[in-house]
Amino acid sequence: MNEEIDGGVEPTAPIWAAFGDLMSVLIGAFVLILVGVIGVQLELSTRLEHEVKQRQMESQRRKTLEQALAGPLAAGRVTLVNGRIGISGSVLFALNSDQLRPEGREILKSLAGPLSVYLRSHDEILMVSGFTDDRQVRDGNKRFADNWELSAERALTVTRALIAEGMPSSSVFAAAFGSEQPVSSNADDGGRAKNRRVEIAPIPRPSNATVKARD
Numbered sequence: 001m002n003e004e005i006d007g008g009v010e011p012t013a014p015i016w017a018a019f020g021d022l023m024s025v026l027i028g029a030f031v032l033i034l035v036g037v038i039g040v041q042l043e044l045s046t047r048l049e050h051e052v053k054q055r056q057m058e059s060q061r062r063k064t065l066e067q068a069l070a071g072p073l074a075a076g077r078v079t080l081v082n083g084r085i086g087i088s089g090s091v092l093f094a095l096n097s098d099q100l101r102p103e104g105r106e107i108l109k110s111l112a113g114p115l116s117v118y119l120r121s122h123d124e125i126l127m128v129s130g131f132t133d134d135r136q137v138r139d140g141n142k143r144f145a146d147n148w149e150l151s152a153e154r155a156l157t158v159t160r161a162l163i164a165e166g167m168p169s170s171s172v173f174a175a176a177f178g179s180e181q182p183v184s185s186n187a188d189d190g191g192r193a194k195n196r197r198v199e200i201a202p203i204p205r206p207s208n209a210t211v212k213a214r215d
Contacts (some may be wrong), residue, residue, distance in 0.1 A: 089196030130155035
């Protein structure tokens with residue numbers, strides 16, 4: 001009788017073996033999650049460190065630029081905001097003209113030396129940008145078709161003046177913005193005067209890879 005009863009019972013896997021398998025799965029999952037969390041933390045830490053270094057480099061760059069332009073800045077001839085050197089258009093040019101005033105030429109002469117020294121110690125080039133107010137050039141002015149052309153010619157004039165004062169031609173280029181980037185309202189004469197300006201800004205020199213990609 002006992003033998004018949006015993007023979008009808010199928011052997012079952014020990015419970016401890018199943019528990020061990022479950023624990024193995026849980027530990028494996030925990031390890032994977034832990035590795036993932038550590039990876040994310042390392043990535044965030046690397047990004048933060050890179051961001052801190054970038055901000056430190058930018059702060060140092062501006063400080064170096066301020067030191068290089070200490071003379072012109074102290075004389076109130078130029079402004080320096082966020083790394084951009086600003087010169088009032090009325091100081092450089094007569095209204096609707098791209099011919100440098102004597103005072104404007106002197107300012108550029110005072111900037112060329114310090115900027116050349118700065119560029120030699122940084123892998124950067126200068127972008128000379130011309131801006132106008134929103135009023136079109138005077139009627140009868142045949143030299144410029146519109147504000148785009150006026151801002152372009154003014155930027156080129158400043159670029160050529162810097163090169164004439166010793167700035168390497170490979171370290172400077174001109175850009176035109178017309179009336180599209182105002183820094184003040186064009187509703188009154190004071191605001192329009194602020195918008196008629198030339199800005200000179202050091203920017204990173206394009207790498208060979210970037211140039212080839214554009215080609």
